[in-house]
Amino acid sequence: MADIAKWEVANTLRERARDDLFNLLKSINGLKDLFIDADLFPLIDLTSNATEIKNYGVGNLHKLDSTFNVQPKNRPLFLLRPNMVRFLTLAKQLRQLDIRNSHVICVPRKFYAFEHLLEQEGLWGRCTLHELTAFDMVPVDYDLFSMVNSHLYLNIYLDHSTDWLSTLAASLIDFQQLFGKFANTISFGKLAGQVARQLERGQK
Secondary structure: OOHHHHHHHHHHHHHHHHHHHHHHHHHOOOOEEEEEEHHHHHHHHOOOOHHHHHOOOEEEEEEEOOOOOOOOOOEEEEEEOOOHHHHHHHHHHHHHOOOOOEEEEEOOOOOOHHHHHHHHOOOEOOEEEEEOHHHHOEEEEOOEEEOOOOOHHHHHHHOOOOHHHHHHHHHHHHHHHHHOOOOOOOOOOHHHHHHHHHHHHHOO
16 A cells, blocks of 8 residues: 555544544533543544644543542543443442533443443433544554554453453454455454454454
8 A cells, every 4th residue: 555545544544533522522512521531641642632622612621540539510521441340430430429411431432231330320311321433443653553552452361351352343344444345354363263253244
């Protein structure tokens, strides 16, 4: 692929992610406080900046950590990397602080169990779940695309969680829909084979 074509692919992915974020922020009415998972700052920095984000009704930007215990002044939005333990911790904090009309934005996709956890914590109808699927793959360089997830291997191999496998497959399917099918798909290992099979099913 020629360098100019690689730059076009990179720009398409970057603009797609920016639009996904800004359109979501625009769709949520009122002044907002945005709490960003520390793991997501490098990903956000690749696509936008604080000034641009504040143009879409965000009054304050905060780092989200496990000690979250404040009452936001504005409508709270939580930009979160999908993780069962982290999500459950945040759900419990929202319930204990009696925070209503909150929005949890999963990057890039939510896990199926999240809605059940909201109901379990009594937050159904008080907290809205969103996804930023365009952040499933962003350009790190003009010829290098990544999910920028530093904890992926820990989640899969240390925590033995396979929740991310379907997200990986969905990301590759989206990439093919944008730029065409891969000429060859080669997988090594059991988990890679699972992703490859999901990718094959998604192509049918």
